[in-house]
Amino acid sequence: MNDPKSAPDRLQRFEQLILPHIDAATNLARWLMPNREDAQDVVQEAYLRAYRSFESFRGDNGRAWLLAIVRNTCFTLHAKTRTHAPEEPFEEETQETVCETLPGWANAAADPLALLERRSEIELVKQLIRSLPFDHREVLVLREVEELSYKEIASILGVPLGTVMSRLARARALLERKVTAHFHEVPRQ
């Protein structure tokens, strides 16, 4: 195996192990930053940081390692964009709210008509996810898109496993509440 500290191999190894995860890095930054241009700046900066600290990479999971750097770069470069979780306490009961207004949400098997609606439905879900707090958006993207384990997410965020579980539940429930609320508001507009 190549020694990561040997200079000629370093760039090559980095290109093999870290560069391929650029889509995942960009997507995470895109969800954590307010706009596409800032997200691209973050990815660029995160890659520079990753390359400079490549010695600390132990070679087990390049994607998780890079995503942790992307996430921290978002924090330090644009800490002001961080939105805090709402003060209202999380209520377990909200999980029971049945949402019947968004077909893709309520039915796993969508009929052809529902598929037609799905495009605008996804646009709506995107908007509502954007309105979630930073720490909700990050667990959702790491779990739902990157499909990382709770353990990997815990290590990226530097929090205990139980916190990952409760944040995920909270994020999913809050999103569902927003979807439901959106459809209750529509007739009034």
Next chain:
Amino acid sequence: MNCADAKKLLHPYLDEELDAPSAIAVAEHLQQCARCAAELERHKAASGLIKAAMRPEPGAAVDLSAMRRMLEIEHRPAEATHRRRWFALGAPALTVAALLAWALVPSLPGSGRSERYVYHINSSDNATSALGNIAFHLETAPKAHFVVVTHNEGVDFLLRGASDGAGTPFQPRVAALKERGVQFRVCLNTLRVRHIPQQQVIAQASFVPSGIAEVGRLQIEEGYAYLKP
């Protein structure tokens, strides 16, 4: 296992994060309890929607070859010395990265903030000249970001089958610009007021709640320059 216990475990069950005994206990409960089984189905559907909404947008990634060149520069000790000097001067990290990119990597944006233009179109009468303007603008500023925001009669040229006075369809021209990174946004308020179904809008365009609000937001929040063709 009762419903309260099962409900707490539904997300980890779906995420395959439970140990075998707990997973079996949940599965057994789900066979007996239609209510919890229905809730699991709802979580599954929600998860599918979240995945679809959050997955990477095609073409959104940073240019890989530009990134590779940036790393090669970072790799060279000579330039690295330069960079350290900038650090010593107290320039913020992002500016340094941007400066480095500007000086040595031609295909990266020219400064911390790239050029950004919003084209505001509220009448499709001049859509032909607007698309032409953008194409020329793109030639002069190939690295700039372009967003076209349409509302009122401006949405018409982004509807399926739309063509100009000479009968030439708009869609291929829109698709070609989109291909080069130009984004087209359509006002949902306009569609609602004019009773135009969203399905009638061509796939190259995306939607915003209000076109006019988007024109304002891009200028205030994202530093876009306003252009009215």
